[in-house]
Each structure stands twice: as C-alpha cells, then as structure tokens.
Amino acid sequence: MSVEPHDLRGRPVVVGSGVAGLMTALLLAPEPVVLLSRAWLGDFSSSILAQGGLAASLDADDSPDLHHADTLAAGDGLCDETAVRRVVEAAPLAVEKLARFGVAFDRSPNGTLRLGLEAAHSRRRIVHAAGDATGRELVRALTAAVRATPSITMLEGWEARRLLVEDGAIAGLLAAGPAGAAVLSASRVVLATGGVGGLFPDTTNPLGSCGQGLALAARAGAVLADPEFVQFHPTALVLAAGGSLPLVSEAVRGEGALLIDENGDRFLAATPGRELAPRDVVARGVWRHRAAGHRTFLDARQSLGASFATRFPTIDRLCREAGIDPATRPIPVRPAVHYHMGGIAVDAEGRSSVSGLWACGEVARTGLHGANRLASNSLIEAVVSAAWVAESVAAAAPDPAVRTRPFPATLPPAPDASLVRSCAAQALGIERDGETLHEAIATLAPLATGGGPASDPAVVLLMMAVAALRREESRGAHYRADFPLQAEKATPSLLTLDDALAAAETLSDTAMPFARSA
Template sequence: MSVDVRDLGGRPVIIGGGIAGLMTALQLAPEPVLLLSRSQLGADASSAWAQGGLAASLGGDDEPALHLADTLAAGDGLCDAQAARRIVYAAPAAIADLARLGVRFDRTPAGALRLGLEAAHSRRRIVHAGGDGSGREVMRALVAAVRSMPTIEVVEGIEARRLTVEDGRVTGVLASSSTGPVFFATGRVVLATGGIGGLFHDTTNPLGSCGQGLALAARAGAVLADLEFIQFHPTALDGPGRPMPLISEAVRGEGAVIVDETGRRFLDGVRGAELAPRDVVARAVWRHLADGHRVFLDVREKPGATFALQFPTIASACSKAGINPARDLIPIRPAQHYHMGGVAVDLAGRTSIPGLWACGEVASTGLHGANRLASNSLTEAVVCARGVAESVAGSSEGGGKRAMAPDLPAPDPRPVRPLLSLALGVTRDGEGLKEAARALLPLLQQHDAASDPAVVGLMIAVAALLRRESRGAHFRTDFPHQAAVARRSQTTLDAAIAAGRDLAHSPVLESVL
C-alpha cells in the first residue's frame, strides 16, 4: 500500500482536538497550522467531559500565592515549583482569555464569576460553565473559534500512528485515514492527545483515550516522566456502564457526604473528611469497599433540592441508572480519572526531541506532582497552550520526505486493560507490578493492535516498580512509607524494555533498582 506524502510547507501539526490542541492552534494564529483529530472536534475528547471547571485565584479573599500553596501541598513534594508558580499565576488571565473567546462562565446575579470549592482548595476558586458541564461549554466556544479561523486547517477522522525522526529531530507524522496512510512532512509537531483512561476497566474517560500520545513520543525516543502517578477519582457512579459517569468533586464542595450502607460517615476520622486530597479519599473508599461494605454519596441534605439545577449532567446520569438523588443514596467507587505523568516538557512545552512539543494531559509539566489538585488540569492546558504556541512559532520549520511502512493497525487496549486494572489501581504491590510487566513485554513485541497500549503499560509498570515508596496517588502496600527525599522519575522506552527483559528471566528487578 502506498503512502500519501504531503509536504506542509513548514506548517506545524497539532495532534489532538481537545482543549489543549484547540487552544494551541488558536494561540498560533494567524500562523497556518494543521490540526489532526481522530473524530469530529469535541466528540471524543476528555476535555468535553470535564465537570469540575478551572481553578484560578479570582475571589476577593484569594491570591495566586494561596493557589500555589494548595497546589504544592496536594502534589506531595513532587511538583516543579517553578512550573507551578508560572501556571497558577497566569490562571486568572487564562480565564479572561476564554471569556473573550466566548465561554459562558457561570455568574452571580451581580455579574461576578461564581466560584466553587473543591477538595484541598483553601478558597473558593473553581470557575464553572453550565454547572457541571464546564468542559462541554469551553469546548463549544473553542471549536467555534477554531472553525472560524481560516489559518487553522482541521482534518477529522485521522489518527497519528508514528512520528518520524531523522538526525535526532522530528521530521513528520505518519497517520491513518479512511483512504489509507498519510505522511505529513513537518519539523514541528505538538502532542495534545489526552490521557490513558482506556487502559483501565474502571475509568471516567473516553475508552479511546489509551495513551497514544505517550506511545508516539516513546517510540520517537522521548523522555517520559512521573508515569506511575495515576489519579483515581473517589466518586464515580458505581454501575455496569463503562466509561463510568463522574460525580464531580464540586458536589462534595457543596456539602454532600460519603457514607456506607449503614449510613456511617467513615471519613470522619480523616483530616479534611470528604474534602481531603483525592488520593486520600480514593484510598479510604477503596479500603472500605475491600472490607465488604458498599459506599454511597449522600446529596439529600446538601446540596439538597438544588442538586439537579446545580449538577444537571450528574442528575441525568443518576436518572438513567434509576437513581433519584433527592431520596436515594448514589453508589460510588474510585475510577481512573487523570494521569499526572506524561511526556517530560520544559516551561515552553518542549520535549527531549527537537521539533516535538506536548501540551495538556499528555505532558508532564511538573504542576501536578504526585497528586493533581482538583480543577488544575484545564487551567494548565489553557495556560501552557500559549507558551507552546510561542515556542513553536519561534522555532525552525524543517520537515522530511521519508515515510515508514504503512502496516500500523489502530491501537486496541483490550488485551492490556485487565493487566493494568489489576496491577496499577488505587493500591499496588511489587509482585503484582512484576507480573504485569512480564505479561506486557510480549504484547509489546507482537507489533499488532495491542503493541502501543502495551508500550505505555510497560513503561508505567516499570516506573511504579522503581518507586519503592508511597507518595500521593502512588501507594505501594509493600512500601507504605514515604521516602525521605522526593525525586521525580524519568524513563525511556528502551530503559523500560530492558527492565522488562530482566523481569522475564528473573523473579526480581535488582539489576535495575
């Protein structure tokens, strides 16, 4: 099969149609740019599912220094303080940028932004749009803005399969379309591909989000960072549907409580109770479930009668499940929600490979550390898009003419999903991680539809094995204590494969520890 080779004449390519990709494209305007989306814009992006909103210090009792302090505390010693400071101090201006682009934020009768409270925030600073439909409203405005911008060419129904690298720098993108493989010759590529929810059975993310951006970067030789830190949201609607409907942390911010089947608030003894950091609440819920209990969210008293008005998306999901929150408890369990790890980037979004940038959940900026502070992710995507765009615009154009073999199937995470769900859940242990790594290596080597998801899974499993401590969202039952010194992790695909091969021939991993 021949490959359709397209020379973009120096135009950059953005891979991904969520908030990070759309904002980067808009910030690059009027420079011409090509945006690749595997589906219709807004149809299959985690961004559109976001309920919680965007965090920014906009209240009269708030300031960026307080937002920064909360972010660093939630990150449990692993935040990059410089990156975190830059992002949270730029957050208020980012909200203003979105408003100028047409995002209809929720406001008080007096016209001020309505600010919500979420876990581990010391102030009300969560900006919502459409109640619990914040991501959907932001995406609506950004999609409209992108479609009205003549210099942004959007190609839908196309999925990147590989990046080409020559002499150590990116030279193009090999993609798959309905008409066959296409090679886009370009020396500037931005990954904005989202997260890894599709690698887990219990997730609040689209099942198609299976870490493809991480696989692209890893196969190109890029350094990835903090892959072991995966956030599990403590309150996903517990039912048969997958992905699982999210019940926003904002519901607890308005007074909802977590109880078991006896009505007991078993988080009473936890500092912060329902508004403790997400990793703390998720582990408490997980352990209570493991002890044979059922766990519920009780919204009957607070928010009470206003629940359906404040949280229409959640109320609709409950109704479809046959639950009336006004009189019924809402069954919950933790589900994979966000990946703090990603492609290692600097403050301008540059990766370790010249010509390659990353923005949004696929990137590891250091903002989130070991545990993302609620509603910091959309803020990060909007703020960092500007820095990425400025860096891309100021870089050399480059590009190559060589396309690789077109035999690259669409990624299928189903063979990987049970391995990661079992070994890399709310709690982990060394034996489970070793078993997962041993099973993932042959899947990676088969070079079929499971290969790219296995690449991501193996790299996460090895990173989790090497972190022999418990910190933030990474909890090892065999190493329950925190190390004295906090260190971020970095790895490459070659290093992960080497570790996997060691495991295949040995019951221990001492040779790489």
C-alpha cells in the same frame, strides 16, 4: 476544504482536539497550522467530559500564593515549584482569555463569576460553565473559534500512528486518514492527545483515551516523567458494567455532600479533611471500605436536596438515567481512573527531549501536578500551557530540508487496549505491590514489542509499571502496600522506552531478549 497532506509541508501539526489542542492551534494564529483530530471536532475528548472547572485565584480573599501553597500540598513533594508559580499566576488572565473566545462561565446575579470549592483548596476558586458541564462548554466555544479561524486546517477523522524521526529530530508523522495511510511532513509537532484512562477497565475517560500520545513519543525516543502516578477519582457513578463511568464531580462534595456506606455511617469522619481531603486519600478510603465488603454512596439529600438538579444538571440526568433521584436517594459511587499526572517530560515551553516535538495538556508532565493533581488544575494548565507552547512553536522556524526522502506508509494497527486492561487494573490500581508489578512487566514486554493491536497500549503500561516498581515508597496517588512509608527525598521518575525494555529484560526469568527497535 479538502487538503492533500503534501500541501501542508512546513506547517506545525497539532495532534488532538481537546482544550489543549484547540487552544494551541488558536494561539498559533495567524501562522498556518494543521489540527489533526481522530473524530469530528467536539465529538471526542476527555475535555468534553470534564464536570469540574478551572482553578484560579479570583476572589478578594484569595491569591496566587494561596493557590500555589494548595497545589504544592496536594502534589506531595513532587511538584516543580517554578512551574506551579507560573501556572497559578497566569490562571486569572487565562479565564479572561477564554471568555473572549466565547466561553459562557457561570455568574452570580450581580454578574461576577460564581466560584466553587473543591477538595484540598483553601478558598472558593473554581470557575464553572454550564453548571457541571464546564469541559463541554469550553470545547464548544473553542471549536467554534477554530472553525472561524482561516489559518487552521482541520484534518478530522485522522489518527496519528507513528512519529517520523530523522537524525534525532521530528520529520513528520504517519497517520491513518479516511483514504488510508498518509505521511504528513512536519518538523514541528505538538501532542495534545490526553491521558491513559482507557487502559483501565473502570475510568471516567473515554475508552479511546489509551495513552496513544505517550506511545508516539516513547517510540520516537522521548523521555517520560512520573508515569506511575495515576489519579483515581473517588466518586464515579456505579453502573452494572465497567468501562467509561459517569463522574460525580468533586464539586458535589464541595457543596456539602457526604460519603456514607449502606448503614448510613460517614466512614471518612475520622480522616483529616474528610470528604474534602486530597483525592488520593479519599479514593483509598473509599476503595478500602469497599474492599472490606461495604457499599459506598454520596449523600446530597441534606446539602442540596431539591436544588441538586439546578446546580448539577448533567449529574442529575446521569443519575436519573440509572434510576436514582439524587435529591431523595444517596448516589452509589466507587473510584475510577480519572487523570494521569505523569507524561512526556517537557520544559517550560512544552518542549520534549526530542527536537521538534512539544506536548501540551494531560499528555505532558509540566511539574504542576506532582504526585497528586489538585482538583481543577488540569483544565487551567491546558489553557496557560497552550500559550507557552504556541509561542515556542512559532519561534522555531520550520526545517526546509525536512522529508528529503520518502518514508514507508505502512500503518501499524489501530491500538486496542482490551488485552491489557485486566493487567493494568491488577498491577497499577489504587494499591500496588512489587510482586504484581513484576508479573505485569513480564506480561507487557512481549506485547509491547510484538507489533499487534495491543502493542502501543502495552508500551505505555510497561513504562508505568517499571516506574512504579522502581518507586519503593508511597507518595500521592502511588501507594505500595509493600512500601507504605514515604521516602525522605522526592525524586522524579525519568525513563525512555529503551530503559523500560532493558528493565523488563533484566527482570525476566527467561533468557529471551526483548527487541529494542520500535
């Protein structure tokens, strides 16, 4: 059905069509809701690429208490313990809810859910679907459910460019649609736009996932929390060129695959936890070994061998397309940007600091992940948080006076991260230092205020770099070569775009002020 934007007044708008956005829209039913997606549903999202599963304490020898303890340990002092408790206790029922929406989870011959093991988990608690294609199966089932829900109006091929704010509250959004610019009136907006991987040259995310939700929120005045914490996955498949790299799931290491170099040496053998240490530890170990001149591989020949293709069909296909048979040859791997632990600061209901704006999924910072996400906690967070966000949005009555005056429908340019990716890689990589961060801030600030295609990506990276420069310690996924020790107290980073621009002006060697207006 074709719907004109002015017919949608009063309805909440959900921006993003990954697991978080789809679930939020579904759980708002029967209230009419608008789901805005820049691609056709099911065609574009980081969720689709998720090979890992959903972490939930479902086995007899497991419990939410153990899941809670593992999450806190991985988060390295920055988790919100209350948020962690809420998620891990809600996780088992969330898996059941997904099954009712039609997700076909992997099961043992006796019909019970098959549970996998991943790094830093003390028990087998990872629920998979379609082997190593969990994200694709979730998106498939939830997309079918959305299309079958009459209360959901889908705007496919639409991209949000700016949030519109009146008197400190959300009044709508400016979007690029098939016919050009359009203003959607709304006093309730949910951002479910994913992460920041596309800001970096090597990532397991789609290159289009370049932090646009963070830029939208920041320009609307929202507070971001812990934006400096970026998780690098240790085992992306090495390809000749950079860009979006295929992921070799942590579940492969959970089944016994080993990290080796060109000499066959197991270079993490002396590291506590070895291949199943927390991701930041493994990623730094691989990065440093490669920086020392070695090549790095994941060897599944002994642990999986001929069963590799059955257990991990997607990875097997990707490897074979690259000319590698993982049953007989080690898989060449290297770290790549995978997940953003920071994001829009939200409360227990997903509310941001801006009235009428919620966030859900990777774009939100709920306090679950802390300084380093525990494997497979992100999909389950998206599912359980969607329920809380939907309940909160439904309880917030629409503002009948919203959009009392027309907004200009002049579209900012589509974001293009190509001009800032090298800066991101140099300053915000696995190991960082103050001098490089200082240089990056000086480069990014003029771009952030320039209004060009690189402006929104530069806004996000500027806020990440300022937070990273201020954090003079090493914690979780944030490692400062010039501050290698951990501070005694774990303190979250909280900042607005104005904060970041003020910091850039203070650090600047020139007297030229940076404009505050967005």
